[in-house]
Amino acid sequence: MLEVLKPGLETSVQDYPGRIGFWNQGFPPSGPMDSWSFRLANVLVGNQPGDAGLECQYMGPTLKFNRNTVIALTGADMAAKLDGKPVPLWQSVAVSAGQVLEMGPARAGTRCYIAIAGGIATDPWLGSRSTFHQAGVGGMNGSALKAGHIVPVAAGTGMAGRTVKQSARPPIRTDKRWDIEVCAGPNDDWIDEEGQLRFLSADWKLSSKSNRTGFRLDGPQWTFAPKATNKPPEHGSLPSNIIDHGYPLGAINLAGQTPIILVNDGPSMGGFINPYTVPSAAFWKLGQSKPGEIYNFKQISVSEAQAMARAMKATCSESSII
Amino acid sequence: MIYDEPRYMPGGDRYMLIEFGNEMNLELNFLAQGLASAIVANHVKGVVETAPCFASMLIHYEPEEISYDDLKREMGRLIATLGPSDNIELPSRLFYFPTAYLDPWTKAAIDDYTAKINPEKEYDAAFVARLNGLSGPEQLVRVHSGTEYWVASLGFWPGLPFMMALDPRCVITAPKYNPPRTWTPQGTVGMGGASTAIYPVATPGGYQIFARIPVPIWDPKRRSSAFEDSICLFRPGDRVKFVPVSVAEFEDVERQVADGSYEYNVVGYQKFSVAQYKSWVAGLDRTKRF
Numbered sequence: 001m002l003e004v005l006k007p008g009l010e011t012s013v014q015d016y017p018g019r020i021g022f023w024n025q026g027f028p029p030s031g032p033m034d035s036w037s038f039r040l041a042n043v044l045v046g047n048q049p050g051d052a053g054l055e056c057q058y059m060g061p062t063l064k065f066n067r068n069t070v071i072a073l074t075g076a077d078m079a080a081k082l083d084g085k086p087v088p089l090w091q092s093v094a095v096s097a098g099q100v101l102e103m104g105p106a107r108a109g110t111r112c113y114i115a116i117a118g119g120i121a122t123d124p125w126l127g128s129r130s131t132f133h134q135a136g137v138g139g140m141n142g143s144a145l146k147a148g149h150i151v152p153v154a155a156g157t158g159m160a161g162r163t164v165k166q167s168a169r170p171p172i173r174t175d176k177r178w179d180i181e182v183c184a185g186p187n188d189d190w191i192d193e194e195g196q197l198r199f200l201s202a203d204w205k206l207s208s209k210s211n212r213t214g215f216r217l218d219g220p221q222w223t224f225a226p227k228a229t230n231k232p233p234e235h236g237s238l239p240s241n242i243i244d245h246g247y248p249l250g251a252i253n254l255a256g257q258t259p260i261i262l263v264n265d266g267p268s269m270g271g272f273i274n275p276y277t278v279p280s281a282a283f284w285k286l287g288q289s290k291p292g293e294i295y296n297f298k299q300i301s302v303s304e305a306q307a308m309a310r311a312m313k314a315t316c317s318e319s320s321i322i
Numbered sequence: 323m324i325y326d327e328p329r330y331m332p333g334g335d336r337y338m339l340i341e342f343g344n345e346m347n348l349e350l351n352f353l354a355q356g357l358a359s360a361i362v363a364n365h366v367k368g369v370v371e372t373a374p375c376f377a378s379m380l381i382h383y384e385p386e387e388i389s390y391d392d393l394k395r396e397m398g399r400l401i402a403t404l405g406p407s408d409n410i411e412l413p414s415r416l417f418y419f420p421t422a423y424l425d426p427w428t429k430a431a432i433d434d435y436t437a438k439i440n441p442e443k444e445y446d447a448a449f450v451a452r453l454n455g456l457s458g459p460e461q462l463v464r465v466h467s468g469t470e471y472w473v474a475s476l477g478f479w480p481g482l483p484f485m486m487a488l489d490p491r492c493v494i495t496a497p498k499y500n501p502p503r504t505w506t507p508q509g510t511v512g513m514g515g516a517s518t519a520i521y522p523v524a525t526p527g528g529y530q531i532f533a534r535i536p537v538p539i540w541d542p543k544r545r546s547s548a549f550e551d552s553i554c555l556f557r558p559g560d561r562v563k564f565v566p567v568s569v570a571e572f573e574d575v576e577r578q579v580a581d582g583s584y585e586y587n588v589v590g591y592q593k594f595s596v597a598q599y600k601s602w603v604a605g606l607d608r609t610k611r612f
Binding site for chain 2 (some may be wrong): 020021022023024025027028064111134135136142183184185186187208209213215231232233234235236237238241242243245246247248249250255256257258267268269270271272274277278279281302303305306309310315319
């Protein structure tokens, strides 16, 4: 068990790949935004890569451990200290009963992951422990951690002193610019050629009006192909309106002129086009970026995106541990 | 237009969108629902889940088990086995909801949007009425509440129904907000394109909003027997009728919901026959509004 002394800005229980199989009722998967860092944290402490752990956003929590265990921190650097002594990232660390882990604001990156040997053992909801904040389900009674929460942890036998090799860690950028892979589609043919070139060459700034449902981007205006304006009225009258349809996770959803990347807690359906989709293996970059930072999109093929996901899965394994 | 051949489009490394046509009609929704059922019945390898909607279906697949091209071939084969929709009869429950049209709560959400995001925004009811050649908000209420709605799919938010007006004389269309609202009251009834939806909880949204129901349509705690089977009230193929009530009546029902005495007003014994529906529609004068 661990006790929440300070909750941090928004610290939540998540597992990977999250709540799968309920998209047709409108339930998003939730789960960690940077699943690369998340899975490696679990591997470090001897858990399955998808076991439940904590996602800390922007400002980490202060936690007290009620028994001896092994933990690992990955992802963003939140200057974690255990009883005042710095805790290294990307390494499994022994913790004694009564010790306090104190974390601060994110320095490099945005989201830090905490895995605990055995994994967090809150009650699963529809097959997953992931927190879906907006609907109040999963995790600790459907919410982010609050001061005073006692978070249950399953029994586990982790080993301290294990490290993720440098080449297996996500290269978190600190220059406020991110190159993000996208695949064309499903609705890239609604954008004219100039609009497509503009999307792929422009600087897109991540808006502060972003959260785990969607990442809003500020950038140039979009221009459209004729099919966006010559269409039956039930599509709606804006060029980016389409008859409501299912949204892929990662879709770059064009709400009027505002592109919104639909992330882990995003909507499953709606009436806007999705000209591009961020593939699963590029999600970690979204998770580690901050509002105000710049995205540049780089188009890759579906098979390249699938190869990236395979490579990442292989990386999130024992082979990356030294 | 219903396409001769469905269109297949990729969405990143794990999704495929199949579009059956370019309009909203029940035929296309039956096709989407039919394909979703066929995928389940045939245990298609590598399909993680599907999300059928008005005229399309999204497939979430596992690329380590099936390639995009193989999935496309498999879907083409299944679609070819689906029969004509005229034969379809579906169990279809009919829900009646007390509905406060032109209510103070959606007005407050619009006022907040106007103050903070877009000062040019016209009141939704007046805007939608004008766009559809209606005399004003009062006629919009009459037309919008004058039909049963068909639950074509659930999505966007857990339990949120996307619905189509079954009476073609009541079909109205509306653009969506640009940019979207950051919040919408729980139970809000709104529309975008030609679809009507009910917001299960307070969420952001893009539909034009002009009414609210006091009755929950999803409940993760399952406090009412209406949620015994699922935490979502609706299933595809259900129908909904909005019954205009005053704010005082709305608040009375809200109290009944809060103290657990509210009984859902639902007709459970009816079947929906596609052939009978089509023959009824064929006899209507579609130019007449209520």
